[in-house]
Amino acid sequence: MALVLKGVMQSPVTPLKDDFSPDYATFERLVDFHVRTGATAISWPHHKAESHNLAITERKALAEVAIKAVNKRVPISIHVSALALEDTFDLARHAQENGADAIIAITPYFWKYPPEAIYNYFVKLGTSIDLPLIGYNSPSYLDGIEFTGEMTARLIQRLPNFIGMKEASFNSEKFFEILRAALPLRPEFAMIAGVEYLLPSVSLGGAGSYSSAGAICPNLCVELYESCVAGDWERARAAQYKLSELWLLFRDQYPSSLKGGCVIMGRPVGPTRPPLPTASPERVKFIEMRLIELGIVDSEPHGW
Amino acid sequence: MFKFGLVHAPLTPFADGRIDYDTYGKVIDFHVCNGAEGLALPMHTGESVSLTAEERKALAEFAIKRAGGRVPVLINVSEASTAIASSLAAHARAVSAAALICSVPYYWTPPQSMLVEHFKAIGQAGGLPLFVLNSPAEFSEVEFASKSVVELLGKLPHFVGLIDMSLDWQYMIEVATVARAARPDFQLVSGNEYMISAGAIGATGMLSPLASISPKLVHELYGLCRAENYRAARAPQEDAAILFRLLRDCGPAGLKAATKAMGRDCGAPRPPLPELLHAAARALAAEISKVVSVKAEPRGWA
Numbered sequence: 001m002a003l004v005l006k007g008v009m010q011s012p013v014t015p016l017k018d019d020f021s022p023d024y025a026t027f028e029r030l031v032d033f034h035v036r037t038g039a040t041a042i043s044w045p046h047h048k049a050e051s052h053n054l055a056i057t058e059r060k061a062l063a064e065v066a067i068k069a070v071n072k073r074v075p076i077s078i079h080v081s082a083l084a085l086e087d088t089f090d091l092a093r094h095a096q097e098n099g100a101d102a103i104i105a106i107t108p109y110f111w112k113y114p115p116e117a118i119y120n121y122f123v124k125l126g127t128s129i130d131l132p133l134i135g136y137n138s139p140s141y142l143d144g145i146e147f148t149g150e151m152t153a154r155l156i157q158r159l160p161n162f163i164g165m166k167e168a169s170f171n172s173e174k175f176f177e178i179l180r181a182a183l184p185l186r187p188e189f190a191m192i193a194g195v196e197y198l199l200p201s202v203s204l205g206g207a208g209s210y211s212s213a214g215a216i217c218p219n220l221c222v223e224l225y226e227s228c229v230a231g232d233w234e235r236a237r238a239a240q241y242k243l244s245e246l247w248l249l250f251r252d253q254y255p256s257s258l259k260g261g262c263v264i265m266g267r268p269v270g271p272t273r274p275p276l277p278t279a280s281p282e283r284v285k286f287i288e289m290r291l292i293e294l295g296i297v298d299s300e301p302h303g304w
Numbered sequence: 305m306f307k308f309g310l311v312h313a314p315l316t317p318f319a320d321g322r323i324d325y326d327t328y329g330k331v332i333d334f335h336v337c338n339g340a341e342g343l344a345l346p347m348h349t350g351e352s353v354s355l356t357a358e359e360r361k362a363l364a365e366f367a368i369k370r371a372g373g374r375v376p377v378l379i380n381v382s383e384a385s386t387a388i389a390s391s392l393a394a395h396a397r398a399v400s401a402a403a404l405i406c407s408v409p410y411y412w413t414p415p416q417s418m419l420v421e422h423f424k425a426i427g428q429a430g431g432l433p434l435f436v437l438n439s440p441a442e443f444s445e446v447e448f449a450s451k452s453v454v455e456l457l458g459k460l461p462h463f464v465g466l467i468d469m470s471l472d473w474q475y476m477i478e479v480a481t482v483a484r485a486a487r488p489d490f491q492l493v494s495g496n497e498y499m500i501s502a503g504a505i506g507a508t509g510m511l512s513p514l515a516s517i518s519p520k521l522v523h524e525l526y527g528l529c530r531a532e533n534y535r536a537a538r539a540p541q542e543d544a545a546i547l548f549r550l551l552r553d554c555g556p557a558g559l560k561a562a563t564k565a566m567g568r569d570c571g572a573p574r575p576p577l578p579e580l581l582h583a584a585a586r587a588l589a590a591e592i593s594k595v596v597s598v599k600a601e602p603r604g605w606a
Contacts, residue, residue: 170472170473170474171471171472171473172471172473172498172500172501172502173471173498173545173548173549175501176498176501176541176545177545177549180542180545197473197474197477199477199501199504199505200473200476200477200500200501200502200504200505201473201501202504203500203501203503203504203534204500204501204534204538204541205538228504231532231534233504233532236504237480237504237505237506240477240505241477241480241481241484244474244477244478244481245481247474248478
């Protein structure tokens, strides 16, 4: 249970072939690319990996590929959230049996339920496995269903393997409430910003972030994290402002535009499964123009 | 150029249903003597929405005279109507206010293009530095979009900054990015006391309602954040967060109960806001007194 998460952690997209089937070979290369370009951990499949558009069997097969590709160079967590919780428990068992280092799970989708149901669910999930568990808070995408500070504290007291939180409210109050409830009980508890909003989160005491743009600009992500940790706030602001512009570019129909951007960087990862659109040639052209304007094409690795 | 700094948001005392100017004078002096670099009034915590336009003008005039040049006074001219807000803005200038604060209109939800026109008209009528107040949670989720910020910058030289109460990192960073590109000295101001994250993002000012209770705490927090010493700022930030959350949902009534417990009685809020019931006020005061830093805060009007 000595897993301590920090830094810029990468959650790869899921490369697809033109017929929308999983592209295992490119997936291995992508995972390897992230590890070689500074990822402090890998986590898959977040929503940007089209988790909901993958069959459970595909998720298991790809998880095995990812775990092998990482090959213990950094920790890897498997995102087990699914619409039906039976699938989540199944994916969690599978992750454990296949050598993952942790699992990550969001509050259950769609339904409206009382806070106590969140607590009961995470207790059940956390005690169903021996792996470390990372929570995932995303109130704006889940209509206000969220972890509170108090609930986080109760879960930490109940679950020795509850080690961190992906926090995607991007809201100072919500982020800080969970952080200040958690750290006195478990000082190494990792508050991880949902995408690389490291400037406001690290300054508040956060441990790092998952990344939206890591497949596009790993150097910029690492620079932002390092300047935040060093307290070089001017440099951090410059990097954060640029990453914010990229997030605005990629956020819409996420991860369609992100996959479009990968084409420009010489690391094509194929189309996006419906109902999400695949970035059109015009959209890719626009993304290319923005990546050139922001200096990304010149300062980041091209190809694998 | 007008620099926002640490600005306190005073409460508005009432007695027998009218503004209690005797007490208001003490309120102004209290803030001036306890670390305010400026005063903003009447904000929502000062029950701006419950005051008539005439009362707001009289209040502004009184406060500016009482401050007597010791600190600048910013006047909140937020209104539902562009014309009424503009008349408040013109009055603010006539009585020597330092700057204007204005939110999106009450009740209406006009398109962004009309929001730009709204602020432009008010800014021109006032002829003073204008800070737009962004507080979507209080305005049916209407926010002043970052592209509108840029548009207004092109139309109104007096538009100098934005006060954010959303606490939303995506919005704040977006505004900081596009507004600074258009005008490098554009000021981002935190509209509440979550100053660490706001400061890291690039906020240089802070508007503080909690200063009515804890002027020392907000002064320490603000100073450490301006020095970008965020690690040291975390302790005062914790206390500020606890107070913020204790008071957030009870509005001016909560702040008035809390300041009364600190020996500064500002009376009851104006209807329709109810005064906190005795038991609720006692419970709130008890919770506030558990916050360690509150023990060092001034009691009474000193």
